[in-house]
Amino acid sequence: MSGGNAKTLSKLVFVTLLMFGFGFALVPFYYKICEATGINAGAEQSLVSNTQVDTSRWVTLEFDANTNTSLPWQFKPLQNSIKVHPGQLVQVEYEVVNTSNQPVVGQAVPSYGPARAAAFFKKIECFCFTPQTLAAGERRRMPVLFVLDRTMDRDVHTVTLSYTFFDVGTKARVSGVQRGVPHG
Amino acid sequence: MSDAAHVHGHDDHAHHAHPNGIMRWLTTTNHKDIGTMYLWFALIMLFSAGTMALLIRAELFQPGLQLTNPDFFNQLTTMHGLIMIFGAIMPAFTGFANWQVPLMLGAPDMAFPRMNNWSFWLLPVAGLMLMSSFLLPGGAVAGGWTMYPPLFIQGGISYDLTILAVHIMGLSSIMGSINIITTILNMRAPGLTLMKMPLFCWTWLITAYLLIATMPVLAGAVTMLLTDRNFGTSFFNAAGGGDPVMFQHIFWFFGHPEVYILILPAFGIVSSIIPTFARKPLFGYASMVYATASIAILSFIVWAHHMFAVGMPAAAQLFFMFSTMLIAVPTGVKVFNWVATMWQGSMTFETPMLFAIAFVCLFTIGGFSGLVLAIAPVDIQLHDTYYVVAHFHYVLVSGALFSIFAGIYYWLPKWSGHMYDETLGKWHFWLSVIGMNIVFFPMHFLGLAGMPRRIPDYALQFTEFNQIATVGAFIFGFSQLIFLVVVLKAARGGVKATDRVWEGAEGLEWTLPSPAPYHTFETAPVVK
Numbered sequence: 001m002s003g004g005n006a007k008t009l010s011k012l013v014f015v016t017l018l019m020f021g022f023g024f025a026l027v028p029f030y031y032k033i034c035e036a037t038g039i040n041a042g043a044e045q046s047l048v049s050n051t052q053v054d055t056s057r058w059v060t061l062e063f064d065a066n067t068n069t070s071l072p073w074q075f076k077p078l079q080n081s082i083k084v085h086p087g088q089l090v091q092v093e094y095e096v097v098n099t100s101n102q103p104v105v106g107q108a109v110p111s112y113g114p115a116r117a118a119a120f121f122k123k124i125e126c127f128c129f130t131p132q133t134l135a136a137g138e139r140r141r142m143p144v145l146f147v148l149d150r151t152m153d154r155d156v157h158t159v160t161l162s163y164t165f166f167d168v169g170t171k172a173r174v175s176g177v178q179r180g181v182p183h184g
Numbered sequence: 185m186s187d188a189a190h191v192h193g194h195d196d197h198a199h200h201a202h203p204n205g206i207m208r209w210l211t212t213t214n215h216k217d218i219g220t221m222y223l224w225f226a227l228i229m230l231f232s233a234g235t236m237a238l239l240i241r242a243e244l245f246q247p248g249l250q251l252t253n254p255d256f257f258n259q260l261t262t263m264h265g266l267i268m269i270f271g272a273i274m275p276a277f278t279g280f281a282n283w284q285v286p287l288m289l290g291a292p293d294m295a296f297p298r299m300n301n302w303s304f305w306l307l308p309v310a311g312l313m314l315m316s317s318f319l320l321p322g323g324a325v326a327g328g329w330t331m332y333p334p335l336f337i338q339g340g341i342s343y344d345l346t347i348l349a350v351h352i353m354g355l356s357s358i359m360g361s362i363n364i365i366t367t368i369l370n371m372r373a374p375g376l377t378l379m380k381m382p383l384f385c386w387t388w389l390i391t392a393y394l395l396i397a398t399m400p401v402l403a404g405a406v407t408m409l410l411t412d413r414n415f416g417t418s419f420f421n422a423a424g425g426g427d428p429v430m431f432q433h434i435f436w437f438f439g440h441p442e443v444y445i446l447i448l449p450a451f452g453i454v455s456s457i458i459p460t461f462a463r464k465p466l467f468g469y470a471s472m473v474y475a476t477a478s479i480a481i482l483s484f485i486v487w488a489h490h491m492f493a494v495g496m497p498a499a500a501q502l503f504f505m506f507s508t509m510l511i512a513v514p515t516g517v518k519v520f521n522w523v524a525t526m527w528q529g530s531m532t533f534e535t536p537m538l539f540a541i542a543f544v545c546l547f548t549i550g551g552f553s554g555l556v557l558a559i560a561p562v563d564i565q566l567h568d569t570y571y572v573v574a575h576f577h578y579v580l581v582s583g584a585l586f587s588i589f590a591g592i593y594y595w596l597p598k599w600s601g602h603m604y605d606e607t608l609g610k611w612h613f614w615l616s617v618i619g620m621n622i623v624f625f626p627m628h629f630l631g632l633a634g635m636p637r638r639i640p641d642y643a644l645q646f647t648e649f650n651q652i653a654t655v656g657a658f659i660f661g662f663s664q665l666i667f668l669v670v671v672l673k674a675a676r677g678g679v680k681a682t683d684r685v686w687e688g689a690e691g692l693e694w695t696l697p698s699p700a701p702y703h704t705f706e707t708a709p710v711v712k
Contacts, residue, residue: 005295008366016358016396023404023434027419030430037497 053087054150061148064162065094071167072100073134078141086120087150094127094142094163098134106165107131113160120152121161131168210305213297214702215282216599218304222279223592225307227668229271230585232315234661236264241623241657244650247642257640258326263314265329266346269446270353271311273580276588277449278303278360281388283599285364287693287700288382290373290709295366303359310352317342328638330435331405333420333428337412344413347406354399361392361399368392373692375711379473382691383466386473387452390480394441394448397484402438405431429494436487444483446580447547448476450587451518454540456691457594458522461537462529463688468521475514475521482511492560493567501560508558512551519548534686535609539590542582542617550578553628568638571631577624582617589616589667596674597681601699604674608666615663622656 061084063077074097084090098104108128112118123129127142134140148159203211209221240260243251252260282300286293294300317324322340325331331350336343368389372381408419409431418424420431451472459466466472488496488504496504522544531537553575557563566572589612597603626649635646642650681698692711696704 004370005366008369009296009362012362012365012396016362016400018400019397020400020404023401024408026401026404026434026437027408027430030427030433 052150053085055085057086057154058083059086059148059152059156060158061090061092062158062160063092063094064160066162066164067106068164068166071106071165072104073098073106073165075163075165084148086148086152089124089145089147091143091145094144095139096132096134096142096165097139098137101136103133103135105131105133105168107168108163108165111162111164113162114156117152117156117159120149121159122147122149128163132165211301213293213301215286215294215297215300216700216702218294218300219279219282219284220599221304222275222282222307225304225311226272226276226279226588227671229267229275229311231664231668233264233267233272234664236260236267238657238661240264241654243640244642245654246651247644247647249640252640254640255326256323258328258638259318259324261638262325262328263318266325266350267311267314268580269329269442270350271307271314273446273584273588274353274357275307277388277391277446277584278357278364280384280449280453280588280591280595281360281364284595284693285367285385285388286371287598287696287704288385288691289368289371289376290692290705290711291367291371292703292705292708294363295371296363299359300363303356303363306352306356306359310349310356313345313349313352317345320345330432330439331409332435333409333412333431334422336409337421344410347410347413350406351403354403357395358399361395364388364392365396373705373708373711379470380711382452383455383469383472383476384449384452387448387455387476390476391445391448394445394480394483398438398441398445401434402442405434405438408434429491432491432494433488436490437484439490440487441480441483443579444479446584448480450543450547450584451476453587453591453594454522454543457536457540457590458525458544459690460594460686460688461534461540462526462531464525464529465690466521467524467527468517471517472521475517478514479511482507482514486511489558489560489563492563505558505560509555512555515551519544519551534593535604535606535613536590536594538610538613538617539586539593542613543586543590546578546582546586546617546620550575550580550583553578566631568636569631570627570635570637573637574624574627574631577627581620581624586616589613592667592671594686595693596671597685598693598696598698598700600674601681602674602676602678603681603685604670605678608670608673612663612666612670615666616660619656619658619660619663623653623660624656626650626652626656 060081062081063079065075065077067073067075076095078093078095082090082092096106110126110128112121123144123146125143125145127144132140132142144161202208209217212218212221239251240257243249243257282294285291314324320340320342322342324342325336325339325346327335327339327343331346368381368385372378378386408417411417412419412421412426416424418426420426420428422428455466455472486504486508488500489508492501492504526541533541553571557566557572557575593604593609630646630649630653633646635642683696683698684694685698686694692705692709693700695709
């Protein structure tokens with residue numbers, strides 16, 4: 001094997017390895033091209049869109065948070081009010097802080113105003129479904145995921161959701177409580 | 185060069201102790217031995233995959249299911265495609281390159297003889313893996329030779345085996361290509377400049393570049409399939425956030441240049457044969473070189489014309505449609521040059537020339553149906569119909585395969601030292617060319633009428649054309665046995681061939697005795 005052939009060989013092997021890498025580089029390249037040009041937007045469009053949203057009206061939602069006096073917690077919504085279409089999937093967050101120096105278990109109980117809106121307030125996920133245990137000084141953000149049913153009466157323009165946290169005891173006493181989850 | 189000659193000096197000393205029998209072929213580093221093995225391997229694969237084609241045609245003789253069940257039918261179509269492409273056509277061309285490139289360049293052997301041995305002996309391993317997958321539970325791969333996910337992610341063990349076989353065949357091609365490029369660039373006889381090289385060397389040089397540029401991409405794509413199947417990745421698995429359409433893009437980035445890998449060496453063979461029998465130098469040599477290079481470069485930007493049906497924006501469809509049509513220009517230059525070479529030549533019609541002329545005519549038909557398919561709105565109608573089957577069989581059977589037959593008839597006297605049987609050769613030609621047209625021409629009509637490919641059953645109105653095609657297939661298939669007889673006869677004996685063999689033959693290989701001695705051009709010839 002002459003020196004010239006060895007040099008050609010190493011160049012060609014380099015090209016081969018480069019092209020092997022290029023094959024894999026095509027993967028991010030493909031997604032970047034699709035993103036930049038919108039070529040693959042068809043994939044997103046083909047996702048089932050929610051046709052159940054009633055875009056013809058807005059409902060104002062107000063959020064309120066309270067704690068029972070015996071519970072050493074600070075509790076507040078991260079947003080005071082939002083406007084939504086009935087049928088729309090909405091997520092809001094609350095923040096709670098245990099200001100005491102020991103773990104405490106609390107249970108949130110919701111109430112609605114007007115009361116007839118309660119039947120149309122469909123919660124998918126809520127911190128009020130289960131008792132919440134907070135360690136001493138712990139701060140936690142908790143979501144509520146819900147849909148306001150589109151069949152709700154049209155004359156309701158504002159709905160207030162109010163949560164109150166109750167002390168259900170320290171961690172040791174919690175096991176018996178878990179069954180008595182109030183309906184959210 | 186001097187080093188390579190030196191290596192051969194060594195071989196000569198060892199010549200007396202040269203191993204015999206199977207060990208001779210296992211350990212050989214001689215380009216002629218390796219070329220011969222490539223060609224025999226290709227012939228065996230041609231008959232294997234051809235048998236599958238006959239089974240397919242036999243099933244399609246009548247509507248309904250007679251001989252196969254749909255799953256086995258799909259295995260047959262898939263394996264027929266894979267084996268014909270990777271097992272028959274590509275190794276046959278590499279066999280020609282092994283025999284002819286050193287002889288045409290005045291080189292003593294290929295640049296890397298040991299690597300040459302490896303690149304051949306990988307092939308039977310891969311071929312055996314492919315063929316044995318028929319015996320595995322679930323049978324061979326049935327997802328189409330294009331290996332599209334999701335089918336290729338879902339199949340059984342034979343899918344893994346096939347992916348590994350494709351890896352091995354790819355490795356073999358890459359090693360072969362590196363060898364060919366190095367030989368052509370570094371080992372030409374003194375005075376033989378690139379632009380004086382026979383066109384066969386040019387087309388193989390460009391083909392070899394295409395191979396090392398695209399085979400690794402295919403290796404990457406099938407590696408992704410393998411990891412999707414076995415290691416939990418989701419390149420193409422939509423359930424894991426992957427995109428099956430992306431496989432088609434990566435595959436055809438390899439696949440379209442691959443189409444030219446399968447035809448450029450054919451252009452080279454035909455460009456050697458036509459001037460010999462027209463007794464005129466090749467018309468427009470330089471334009472032939474540039475046309476070949478243009479086709480190769482264009483082949484990298486047209487891949488998505490194989491997938492118009494996936495749903496592309498109009499701008500992309502227009503780009504791929506027009507860039508594809510652009511390839512007709514350099515291809516047209518080539519066809520023009522072949523016709524112009526024959527024009528006013530004193531032509532004779534020995535078997536190699538007959539196959540070469542049939543190549544020019546029938547490949548052009550395949551090229552034109554390719555232009556039809558390049559039109560995006562037409563392609564969406566014809567996608568996955570028998571029109572496509574007709575198109576690529578016109579370019580691969582009457583294109584690539586006929587050029588291989590032409591090349592064998594042309595150089596066999598030089599290789600074996602005996603003239604082939606001209607009468608049998610002509611029988612082989614006429615039966616092949618008639619049979620081939622009876623099989624594939626009606627498929628255009630079937631496709632235009634809407635018959636889908638890769639389905640073992642069809643609607644009643646397609647029966648007559650399918651029966652014609654099947655009759656043609658059996659004529660074409662069995663007439664290949666004549667070819668086998670011709671080759672065996674010439675290998676064993678016959679009329680002694682002269683050194684020049686053909687009256688109009690030009691080039692270094694014809695200055696050698698017939699048969700070409702085991703070692704040739706140990707001192708490089710000087711080309712003026």
